[in-house]
Amino acid sequence: QVQLQESGPGLVKPSETLSLTCSVSGGSISSYQWSWIRQSPARGLEWIGYVYYSGTNNYNPTLMSRVSISVDTSKNQISLKMNSVTAADTAVYYCVGGGVSTRALDYWGQGTLVTVSS
Amino acid sequence: EIVLTQSPGTLSLSPGERATLSCRASVTISGTFLSWYQQKPGQAPRVLIYGASRRATGIPDRFSGSGSGTDFTLTISRLEPEDSAVYYCHQYGGTPRLTFGGGTKVEIK
Numbered sequence: 001q002v003q004l005q006e007s008g009p010g011l012v013k014p015s016e017t018l019s020l021t022c023s024v025s026g027g028s029i030s031s032y033q034w035s036w037i038r039q040s041p042a043r044g045l046e047w048i049g050y051v052y053y054s055g056t057n058n059y060n061p062t063l064m065s066r067v068s069i070s071v072d073t074s075k076n077q078i079s080l081k082m083n084s085v086t087a088a089d090t091a092v093y094y095c096v097g098g099g100v101s102t103r104a105l106d107y108w109g110q111g112t113l114v115t116v117s118s
Numbered sequence: 119e120i121v122l123t124q125s126p127g128t129l130s131l132s133p134g135e136r137a138t139l140s141c142r143a144s145v146t147i148s149g150t151f152l153s154w155y156q157q158k159p160g161q162a163p164r165v166l167i168y169g170a171s172r173r174a175t176g177i178p179d180r181f182s183g184s185g186s187g188t189d190f191t192l193t194i195s196r197l198e199p200e201d202s203a204v205y206y207c208h209q210y211g212g213t214p215r216l217t218f219g220g221g222t223k224v225e226i227k
Contacts, residue, residue, distance in 0.1 A: 045206060094162055105208065106165070
C-alpha cells in the first residue's frame with residue numbers, strides 16, 4: 001500500500017517561498033503521476049501541478065509562474081516550491097499519487113496546513 | 119477551463135435512504151477520466167469511483183457511478199451513518215489538466 005507523508009514549514013511569510021516535500025513509501029515512484037493539490041475554504045480543491053518520475057511536469061496555468069514540482073527518485077520524494085506567496089496561498093496541501101492510465105487520484109497524504117502570515 | 123458544477127449543495131437524508139448526487143461539466147468530457155471522492159472532516163479525500171462507474175478497491179457496492187457527456191451521477195443506494203461526508207467529482211483533461219467540483223455535503227439525519 002502506497003503511503004505518502006508531506007513535510008515542511010507550517011508558517012511562511014508573505015513574499016517568501018513555500019517548500020514542501022512528500023515522502024513516498026510502499027510503492028514505486030515510477031508507477032504513478034504525482035500531484036500537489038491544495039484545499040482552502042475559499043478555493044475548494046485546487047490542483048497545483050503534477051510530475052512523473054521522468055521529470056515531466058504539467059502545472060495549473062493560474063499558478064505556473066510561481067510553482068515548481070520535482071521528483072527525486074533516489075530518495076522517493078516529490079517536492080513543491082511556490083514563490084511569492086500571499087495570504088491567498090494559505091491552505092492544506094496534499095501530495096497525491098494518481099493512476100497513469102485511470103487518472104484517478106488513488107493515494108493521498110494526510111495533508112499539511114501551510115499558513116502565510118507575517 | 120472545464121468547470122464541474124455539483125448539486126445539490128447539501129443533502130440531508132435518513133439512514134437507508136437513497137442519495138443521488140449530480141456533477142455537471144461545462145463541456146462534454148470523457149467519462150474515462152471522471153471520478154468521485156469522499157472526504158470526512160479532518161481527513162484527506164479518498165477515491166470511490168473512477169472511470170465514471172468503476173468502484174475503487176474496497177468501496178462498498180452501495181456506491182455506484184453513472185453518466186456520460188456532461189452529466190454524471192454518484193448514487194449511494196442505502197445510506198449508512200458513516201456515509202456522512204462531502205463528496206467531490208473530479209475530471210482529468212483540458213486546461214487546467216485536473217479540476218474538481220465544489221462538493222456536495224451529505225448529512226445523515
